[in-house]
Amino acid sequence: MTASALADLGWQPFFAEQITPDDAGLVPMRVASVHRSRLSAETGAGQVRLELPLHATTADYAVGDWVLAHADTRVLARRLDRRALLRRRTEGADTRQLIAANIDTLFIVTSCNDDFNAARLERYLALANEAGTQPVIVLTKIDKVDDPAPWRDQALALQRGLEVVLLNAKDPNAAAVLAPWCGTGRTVALVGSSGVGKSTLLNTLADKAEGQAQLTGAIREGDAKGRHTTTARSLHPISGGGWVIDTPGMRTLHVADVAAGLEMLFAEITELAPLCRFRDCTHAHEPGCAVQAAIAAGTLSADRLERWRKLSEENTANTPVQTGPRGNRTTIPRGGKRR
Structure with missing residues (x-):
């Protein structure tokens, strides 16, 4: 593969620096789809199609990963370290599901209807912050409401400096609205609930012909919920340059190991906490609590604090604990046994 072709795919010095003399004869490739039994x-x-080495499973790879493979057999030799990784915890599982890499x-796609849910959007933002990936809230279905400004204002209040864009996913001009984040060598991903217009937006960005377009589904008017039309994560070229990763709709999103992401998301609470009288203040009932004082003064929402508390407690409960001497640490689940 030529240097320009690699760059078009999103190859960066970060990945080139991982190549060693032992990798001679191996070819860089980028994972485009992950299914249960194939890549x-x-x-x-x-x-x-990539052939997996012995004992490897597709669960070890994410769409967007860079891998090295044998040119003749297409057997995957190894995966390069990731520059960024989005993953989520699934209920009842010890491991986290990989969403997209690099x-x-x-x-983060939502719509100007009952799908808009501040608490769920904050979960996506925490994941993006933790991964070091820039989040952008994309408000769709603006053609269905008289004034989308209230939805925009709610989204802007979720995090400092957050970019929020409004569009009609079916409008060809939607690609121009998102162009500042796209372009040659750039990779974006679409996440959100079913029925908010992710597949429609993918078709617009990729300028897919009618026979190649991703299937789209209508939403139920009663609750603004849609059905899943995307069943697997996949990588697609953007017509103006760059790549977009589509993902199935996710209604349940549990957080784990995103402490730094939560600090960024709830910066106004993070900055007030050191001003509390007690170092271990829970911001619930202690005297001298700077966070409660901000709520009383009207500069902080009580709902915002409650969502911070819920996410923080969930993150603590879901994040494994490292115990034991340095160099021989053991990971144990919260309240669980060593493994």
Whole structure:
């Protein structure tokens, strides 16, 4: 693969620096889709099916990963370290599900109807912050409301400096609205609930022909919920340059190991906490609590504090504990046994 073709796929010095003399004869490829029993990869000249090495499973790989494979057999040799990784905890599982790797911008798609849920959007923002990926809230279905400004204002209040864009996913101009985050070598991902217009937006960004377009589904008017039309994560070229990763709709999103992401998300609480009288203040009932004082003064929402508390407690409960001497640490779940 030529240097320019690699760059078009999102290759960066971060990945080039991981290549060693032992990798001679191996070809860089980018994972384009992950299914239960197979992987496909972009080569710069089209997609190919990758063969997994012995004992490897597709669960070890995310769409957007860079891998090295044997040019003749297409057997995957190894995965390069990730520059960014989005993953979520699933209920009842010890491991976290991989969402997408090596993305520059996360488009968190919601719509100007009952799908808009501040608490769920904050979960996406925490994941993006922790991964070091720029989040952008994309408000769709603006053609269905008289004035989308109230929805925009609610979204802007979720995090300092947050970018929020409004569009009609079916409008060809939607690609121009998102162009500042796209372009050659850039990778974006679409996440959000079913029915908010992710597949429609994908078709617009990728300028797919009618026969190649991703299936789209209508929403129920009663609760603004849609059905899943995307069933697997996949990588697609953007018509103006760059790549977009589509993901299935996610209604349940549990957080784990996102302490830094929560600090960024709730910066106004993070900054007030050191001003409390007690170092271990829970911001619930202690005297001299700077956070409660801000609520009383009207500069902080009580609902915002409650959502911070819920996410913080969930993150603590779901984040494994490292115990034991340095160099021989053991990971144990909260309240669980060593493993």
